[in-house]
Amino acid sequence: MTHRRAAVIGCGFFSQNHLNAWNDLSERCSIVAVCDIDRAKAEAAARRFGVPKSYTNVDEMLANESLDFVDIATTAPSHLALAEACAAKGVPVIVQKPLAPDWTDARALVAALDRAGLPMMVHENFRFQAPLLRAAELVKSGAIGKVVWGRFSFRTGYDIYAGQPYLAEVERFAILDVGIHVLDVARVFMGEAESVACRTQQVRPGIKGEDHATVLLGHVGGGTSVCEISYASHPEPDPFPFMIFELDGEAGSLRVDAGCKIVWKNASGTHHETAAPEAVAWGSEPWTVVQDSVRATQRHWLDCLDSGAVAATSGHDNLKTFALVEAAYASAASGQIVRPASID
Amino acid sequence: MTHRRAAVIGCGFFSQNHLNAWNDLSERCSIVAVCDIDRAKAEAAARRFGVPKSYTNVDEMLANESLDFVDIATTAPSHLALAEACAAKGVPVIVQKPLAPDWTDARALVAALDRAGLPMMVHENFRFQAPLLRAAELVKSGAIGKVVWGRFSFRTGYDIYAGQPYLAEVERFAILDVGIHVLDVARVFMGEAESVACRTQQVRPGIKGEDHATVLLGHVGGGTSVCEISYASHPEPDPFPFMIFELDGEAGSLRVDAGCKIVWKNASGTHHETAAPEAVAWGSEPWTVVQDSVRATQRHWLDCLDSGAVAATSGHDNLKTFALVEAAYASAASGQIVRPASID
Structure with missing residues (x-):
C-alpha cells in the first residue's frame, strides 16, 4: 500500500x-x-x-x-x-x-x-452506498434470480437550490445532476440499455431546466426499467437523500427503501435487512449514507491505484452512463425512442 | 326511479x-x-x-x-x-x-x-374503487394543485391462473386483462394520453402472452405517467388486489397504498386518510374493495339509465382507454413511441 x-x-x-x-x-x-x-x-x-x-x-x-x-x-x-x-x-x-x-x-x-x-475514475458514489452494495451482493448471489425489471426512484421535495443555487440556472438540470446517478444504478442492476424513452417537465416556476424526468429503459437481453427523477415531488415520507428502488427477478423481488432497508422475497420466504453505512465521525443524519459512500468511492480509487485495476466507475464505464443522459435528453427533445451512442 | x-x-x-x-x-x-x-x-x-x-x-x-x-x-x-x-x-x-x-x-x-x-357502459370498476373515488375528489378539490406526474402500479405475484386458467393461453395477456384498468385510471387522473411507449416481457415460462408490461404515457398538456403492470412480481407486501399509485401535483403529492390508505402532502401539511369501501355482506377480504366497486359501477349504470346521462365509462369513453391498450401493444411490437388512435 x-x-x-x-x-x-x-x-x-x-x-x-x-x-x-x-x-x-x-x-x-x-x-x-x-x-x-x-x-x-x-x-x-x-x-x-x-x-x-x-x-x-x-x-x-x-x-x-x-x-x-x-x-x-x-x-x-x-x-x-x-x-x-x-x-x-x-x-x-x-x-x-x-x-x-x-x-x-x-x-x-x-x-x-x-x-x-x-488511470481515472468518476466519483459516482451512489453505487457505493451501503444498501446498494448489499443489494448488488444479494442479486449476484441469485437471491431473486435473473433481474428482469427495475424501478429506480429519486423523487424529492428537498430544497436543492439552497445549497446549490446555480442549479436553478442550468438548462440541463435534474437528469444531469441526479438522474445520472439513477441511470448509473440502473446499469449496475439491469445491464446496459439499448433503448431510451424519456419525458422531461419543468414544474417549479422560474428555473431554466427540467426538475422532473421519467425514463423508460430497454436493456440488452430484454430487461426493462424506469427511472424517476424529480426535485418537484412531495412524497410522504420524503426519502431524500435516499434513492429507492425495486427489482423483479425471475425467482423473486427485492426493494430498497429509505433508511437502508432491504426486503426481498423468493421461494424461501420474505427477508428483511438493514444495510447501514459504516459510522461517519464527521457525518450527520440523514447524510451518513451519502458520506459513507463518498469515502467508499475514494477508498475504491486508492485500491485501484494500488492494484492497477480499472475502477468500477472508470471514465469508459461512466461514458456508458453519460450516453444514457444524452439519450434521455435527446428522447425528451424529439419525442422518439433513442438508441444510446455507447451501444453502437 | x-x-x-x-x-x-x-x-x-x-x-x-x-x-x-x-x-x-x-x-x-x-x-x-x-x-x-x-x-x-x-x-x-x-x-x-x-x-x-x-x-x-x-x-x-x-x-x-x-x-x-x-x-x-x-x-x-x-x-x-x-x-x-x-x-x-x-x-x-x-x-x-x-x-x-x-x-x-x-x-x-x-x-x-x-x-x-x-345507452351502453363498460364495467370498468377500478375507477369506482373507494380510494380512487376519494383520491379523485381530493385532486378535484385542488389538494395537490394541477397533477403533472403519476405512477400507477399493479404488480403482483397473485396466482391469477388458478381462477382464470385461460389467461395462460391468451396472446394479449397482462395489458388487456389488468393493464386496461391501470391505463383507465391514468386517464382519470392525468387526462388523455398522446404518446405511448411500452415494453412487454414474458417472465413466467409456458404462458403465451406478456405477464409484465411498463408503459410511459405522455399526456395532453405535458403530464407524464408510468403504468406498471405485472403478474410476475413478488413485492412485499403484495398489494393485490389493490392498485397503488402516486401523483405529483404543482402544489403537493398524493399516494394511494394498499388497504385504501391515502396520504397527501401540500403547503398545509401532511394528511392521512383511509377510504374504506362500504360494507359488502357477501364479500370477504381482501376482495371487498373490488366487490364494493362492482356494486358502485352497477349503481352508476342504473343512475345513468334513470337520468339519461352518459356513463362515466361509456363505450366512447372506454374506446379511449382501449386505444391506449392498442398503442401499448403497437409500441412494444415496434419499439417506437405510438400516438393513440383516439387522439386523432
Missing part, C-alpha cells in the same frame, strides 16, 4: 465531504494542496483540514506540487480543462459527476486521460 | 360478483334471467341467486324475455356478437372489460349500440 500525495480542486459545497473522507483515509494518502478560484474557500478548506498549501490557480499548483493524483470536485463545465491540465503533467484524476456538461466534453476528457496513459 | 328487468350473460368466475351486486340493488332492478353456454353454470347461478330463468342460448333468452338491459359478463371474444344481439332487440348493455379482444371489435361494438341509439 503506497502512501499517496494528492490535491483537491474545488472547495465548495460537496467538496467538504471529499476532504473529510480523504482525512479518514489519511493512512493511505495526504491532501497536500487545495485549489479554488475563490481564494477564501481555498484558504478555509486548507485551514479546516490542515492542508499545507492552498492555490487559486491550477497550473501554479501543478507546477509547484508533486502529486500522485488530483481530485476534481468543481462543477462540470470546468472538468475538461482541469483534467487536461492534470493529464499534461502525468497526474491521474478522480472527477466528480457529472463528468462534463455534455457528451463531447465527456468523451474528450476520457480521451485525454487515455492518451496520457493515466 | 324505475324498477328494471335485466339478464346476466356469463356465469363464471367474476360474474358471481355482478350477481351479488345486482342482488344488493334489488330495489332498483331484478335479474330475471341468466345465460351461460355451460348449462350447469347457468343453472347454478339461477339457483344461487333466485333467478327465475336460465338459458344456454342468448337468442332464445332475448326472444323470450322482456329486458331493460343486459349485463354481459363473458370473456372478451364473445362481447361483440352478444352486444349486437342485444342491440338488435333494442336492449341496452353493460359490458365487462376488456370490451373486446382488439380495437376493430371494440369499435364495432360501440358502433352497434350507437346505431341502435342505445
Whole structure:
C-alpha cells in the first residue's frame, strides 16, 4: 500500500465531504494542496483540514506540487480543462459527476486521460452506498434470480437550490445532476440499455431546466426499467437523500427503501435487512449514507491505484452512463425512442 | 326511479360478483334471467341467486324475455356478437372489460349500440374503487394543485391462473386483462394520453402472452405517467388486489397504498386518510374493495339509465382507454413511441 500525495480542486459545497473522507483515509494518502478560484474557500478548506498549501490557480499548483493524483470536485463545465491540465503533467484524476456538461466534453476528457496513459475514475458514489452494495451482493448471489425489471426512484421535495443555487440556472438540470446517478444504478442492476424513452417537465416556476424526468429503459437481453427523477415531488415520507428502488427477478423481488432497508422475497420466504453505512465521525443524519459512500468511492480509487485495476466507475464505464443522459435528453427533445451512442 | 328487468350473460368466475351486486340493488332492478353456454353454470347461478330463468342460448333468452338491459359478463371474444344481439332487440348493455379482444371489435361494438341509439357502459370498476373515488375528489378539490406526474402500479405475484386458467393461453395477456384498468385510471387522473411507449416481457415460462408490461404515457398538456403492470412480481407486501399509485401535483403529492390508505402532502401539511369501501355482506377480504366497486359501477349504470346521462365509462369513453391498450401493444411490437388512435 503506497502512501499517496494528492490535491483537491474545488472547495465548495460537496467538496467538504471529499476532504473529510480523504482525512479518514489519511493512512493511505495526504491532501497536500487545495485549489479554488475563490481564494477564501481555498484558504478555509486548507485551514479546516490542515492542508499545507492552498492555490487559486491550477497550473501554479501543478507546477509547484508533486502529486500522485488530483481530485476534481468543481462543477462540470470546468472538468475538461482541469483534467487536461492534470493529464499534461502525468497526474491521474478522480472527477466528480457529472463528468462534463455534455457528451463531447465527456468523451474528450476520457480521451485525454487515455492518451496520457493515466488511470481515472468518476466519483459516482451512489453505487457505493451501503444498501446498494448489499443489494448488488444479494442479486449476484441469485437471491431473486435473473433481474428482469427495475424501478429506480429519486423523487424529492428537498430544497436543492439552497445549497446549490446555480442549479436553478442550468438548462440541463435534474437528469444531469441526479438522474445520472439513477441511470448509473440502473446499469449496475439491469445491464446496459439499448433503448431510451424519456419525458422531461419543468414544474417549479422560474428555473431554466427540467426538475422532473421519467425514463423508460430497454436493456440488452430484454430487461426493462424506469427511472424517476424529480426535485418537484412531495412524497410522504420524503426519502431524500435516499434513492429507492425495486427489482423483479425471475425467482423473486427485492426493494430498497429509505433508511437502508432491504426486503426481498423468493421461494424461501420474505427477508428483511438493514444495510447501514459504516459510522461517519464527521457525518450527520440523514447524510451518513451519502458520506459513507463518498469515502467508499475514494477508498475504491486508492485500491485501484494500488492494484492497477480499472475502477468500477472508470471514465469508459461512466461514458456508458453519460450516453444514457444524452439519450434521455435527446428522447425528451424529439419525442422518439433513442438508441444510446455507447451501444453502437 | 324505475324498477328494471335485466339478464346476466356469463356465469363464471367474476360474474358471481355482478350477481351479488345486482342482488344488493334489488330495489332498483331484478335479474330475471341468466345465460351461460355451460348449462350447469347457468343453472347454478339461477339457483344461487333466485333467478327465475336460465338459458344456454342468448337468442332464445332475448326472444323470450322482456329486458331493460343486459349485463354481459363473458370473456372478451364473445362481447361483440352478444352486444349486437342485444342491440338488435333494442336492449341496452353493460359490458365487462376488456370490451373486446382488439380495437376493430371494440369499435364495432360501440358502433352497434350507437346505431341502435342505445345507452351502453363498460364495467370498468377500478375507477369506482373507494380510494380512487376519494383520491379523485381530493385532486378535484385542488389538494395537490394541477397533477403533472403519476405512477400507477399493479404488480403482483397473485396466482391469477388458478381462477382464470385461460389467461395462460391468451396472446394479449397482462395489458388487456389488468393493464386496461391501470391505463383507465391514468386517464382519470392525468387526462388523455398522446404518446405511448411500452415494453412487454414474458417472465413466467409456458404462458403465451406478456405477464409484465411498463408503459410511459405522455399526456395532453405535458403530464407524464408510468403504468406498471405485472403478474410476475413478488413485492412485499403484495398489494393485490389493490392498485397503488402516486401523483405529483404543482402544489403537493398524493399516494394511494394498499388497504385504501391515502396520504397527501401540500403547503398545509401532511394528511392521512383511509377510504374504506362500504360494507359488502357477501364479500370477504381482501376482495371487498373490488366487490364494493362492482356494486358502485352497477349503481352508476342504473343512475345513468334513470337520468339519461352518459356513463362515466361509456363505450366512447372506454374506446379511449382501449386505444391506449392498442398503442401499448403497437409500441412494444415496434419499439417506437405510438400516438393513440383516439387522439386523432
